[in-house]
Amino acid sequence: MKKKVRFMLGNEAIxxxxxLAGATFFAGYPITPSSEVAERASRKLPQIGGCYxxxxxxxASIAAIIGASIGGAKAFTATSGPGxxxxxxxxxxxxxxEVPCVIVNVQRSGPSTGLATRPAQAxxxxxxxxxxxxxxxxxxxxxxVQECFDLMVQAFNMAEKYRCPVLFMADETVGHLRENCVLRxxxxxxxxxxxxxxxxxxxxxxxxxxxxxxxxxxxxxxxYLTRFHSSTHNEKGLPTSSPQEARKLIKRLYDKIEKNxxxxxxxxxxxVTKCEYLVICFGGAVRAARQAAIEAREEGLSVxxxxxxxxxxxxxxxxxxxxxxxxGIIVPEMNMGQIIGEVRKAVPDKIPVLGANRYDGEPLxxxxxxxxxxxxxxx
Amino acid sequence: MKYEVIFAGIGGQGVILAGTLLGEAAVxxxxxxxxxxxxxxxxxxxxxxxxxxxSDGEILFPYALSPDVVVVLAEEALVRYLDIENKNCxxxxxxxxxxxxxxxxxxxxxxxxxxxxxxxxxxSRSANVLSLGIVASCxxxxxxxxxxxxxxxxxxxxxxDINAKILQKGIDVGNxxxxxx
Numbered sequence: 001m002k003k004k005v006r007f008m009l010g011n012e013a014i015x016x017x018x019x020l021a022g023a024t025f026f027a028g029y030p031i032t033p034s035s036e037v038a039e040r041a042s043r044k045l046p047q048i049g050g051c052y053x054x055x056x057x058x059x060a061s062i063a064a065i066i067g068a069s070i071g072g073a074k075a076f077t078a079t080s081g082p083g084x085x086x087x088x089x090x091x092x093x094x095x096x097x098e099v100p101c102v103i104v105n106v107q108r109s110g111p112s113t114g115l116a117t118r119p120a121q122a123x124x125x126x127x128x129x130x131x132x133x134x135x136x137x138x139x140x141x142x143x144x145v146q147e148c149f150d151l152m153v154q155a156f157n158m159a160e161k162y163r164c165p166v167l168f169m170a171d172e173t174v175g176h177l178r179e180n181c182v183l184r185x186x187x188x189x190x191x192x193x194x195x196x197x198x199x200x201x202x203x204x205x206x207x208x209x210x211x212x213x214x215x216x217x218x219x220x221x222x223x224y225l226t227r228f229h230s231s232t233h234n235e236k237g238l239p240t241s242s243p244q245e246a247r248k249l250i251k252r253l254y255d256k257i258e259k260n261x262x263x264x265x266x267x268x269x270x271x272v273t274k275c276e277y278l279v280i281c282f283g284g285a286v287r288a289a290r291q292a293a294i295e296a297r298e299e300g301l302s303v304x305x306x307x308x309x310x311x312x313x314x315x316x317x318x319x320x321x322x323x324x325x326x327x328g329i330i331v332p333e334m335n336m337g338q339i340i341g342e343v344r345k346a347v348p349d350k351i352p353v354l355g356a357n358r359y360d361g362e363p364l365x366x367x368x369x370x371x372x373x374x375x376x377x378x379x
Numbered sequence: 380m381k382y383e384v385i386f387a388g389i390g391g392q393g394v395i396l397a398g399t400l401l402g403e404a405a406v407x408x409x410x411x412x413x414x415x416x417x418x419x420x421x422x423x424x425x426x427x428x429x430x431x432x433x434s435d436g437e438i439l440f441p442y443a444l445s446p447d448v449v450v451v452l453a454e455e456a457l458v459r460y461l462d463i464e465n466k467n468c469x470x471x472x473x474x475x476x477x478x479x480x481x482x483x484x485x486x487x488x489x490x491x492x493x494x495x496x497x498x499x500x501x502x503s504r505s506a507n508v509l510s511l512g513i514v515a516s517c518x519x520x521x522x523x524x525x526x527x528x529x530x531x532x533x534x535x536x537x538x539x540d541i542n543a544k545i546l547q548k549g550i551d552v553g554n555x556x557x558x559x560x
Contacts, residue, residue: 178414291440
């Protein structure tokens with residue numbers, strides 16, 4: 001049967017992806033340019049017996065989805081810069097207590113309330129380091145409405161598989177973009193559910209991880225006693241001040257993501273291996289970059305585009321490898337230059353790395369990227 | 380084949396809905412379409428626009444850089460398109476709402492009393508539907524059947540028939556604009 005092609009808004013596709021992944025709970029405080037996520041969730045979730053809760057603020061929203069997830073639901077929220085800032089402390093809680101959930105940030109221009117309706121990608125380092133303490137984190141970023149749908153399924157799968165919050169870093173240019181989108185069905189995608197303890201287990205320790213570094217999860221009120229703790233804790237979920245146990249926990253929380261980079265990191269390559277000049281970008285900037293690459297090729301330049309669908313953990317080793325022999329790297333971002341720092345760390349010293357940046361609330365254009373490409377070529 | 384369209388006005392005139400319906404009709408015609416939107420922080424007033432790109436191939440950059448057709452429903456919007464580069468672009472402005480006499484407009488600019496006509500035909504809120512008809516007939520890429528079906532699905536029964544007539548009027552106006560070029 002031919003799939004129906006829809007003309008769908010990115011923010012709406014995010015909800016459809018969440019529903020396909022099995023989400024049954026949304027709590028949020030609507031904020032431009034993410035409001036359509038809450039709007040569609042409020043219509044769709046009651047239809048499937050799920051729950052939509054409009055909260056008093058973003059702190060309550062993230063707290064509610066963490067609670068819902070502990071209670072066994074696949075849960076998500078959606079916000080933009082100001083709300084993302086408010087959520088940071090409890091994102092840390094979800095990391096420490098190992099609670100799967102998905103936080104959508106449809107990025108807008110900041111700081112503070114900034115340009116409320118205009119795009120930016122300036123929260124991408126906040127996604128990495130917004131909360132205190134040593135930790136790793138998973139952040140995905142869509143460049144198309146189709147990816148809003150498809151990557152949202154992946155976001156839930158990773159949250160469930162690694163028992164962690166996953167940050168879905170969209171931006172206004174994608175969230176408020178309508179374009180062709182095919183909604184896949186349940187049998188077309190793999191759906192991952194959190195690991196439960198093996199049957200017949202006599203004693204369950206809530207933070208005793210298997211070889212994959214992820215502990216099985218039970219809901220309170222099940223056959224096993226369980227605890228969810230924000231303080232440094234031992235395998236039983238009891239607070240500890242033992243340096244050995246602290247080191248073990250922090251290392252495991254970090255390693256369960258960093259040692260599974262091969263599984264978590266997703267990217268798309270457009271003429272990456274054979275090109276002389278490489279554009280590395282994520283999210284909305286990808287659209288301008290791919291158009292720029294085509295126009296530059298018409299002028300005789302050999303340009304490829306690497307789209308990072310997973311921004312965190314950062315694919316440093318892969319970028320280090322793929323950038324060898326390139327004559328120059330361009331990193332377009334709708335911010336003053338954030339991911340470019342990570343690219344510079346990964347790329348061999350002698351290769352020039354230049355940013356193409358826009359931070360006035362307007363989307364990056366192909367022309368601006370071509371201009372920087374010209375600068376790199378003339379170096 | 381690739382077309383770029385802009386509907387521009389101020390918040391409340393329904394320009395974003397016009398872009399959405401154009402995109403939907405394009406997709407229903409078997410094409411690819413993208414639509415972006417730009418608006419201010421207030422619910423009414425302030426410059427608002429939507430860019431629609433229609434193509435038979437993949438659309439990479441979803442904003443209109445060199446529009447083929449621009450429909451302008453407010454002076455605040457017109458001033459942004461006075462220096463448009465594309466020599467073949469058609470800019471249709473609402474001559475009932477905009478006094479264009481103070482601007483030196485070349486032959487690419489065509490005035491039509493869009494809002495006034497919609498009101499006379501029975502709907503004060505359907506300037507966007509008339510605009511949609513103008514654009515659709517200028518592009519020649521959208522199936523008329525798909526366009527009317529999209530329109531019928533978007534509105535409640537009580538306004539459906541009036542809107543269908545206004546859409547047809549827009550198509551006729553668009554055809555006149557093309558034939559006069």
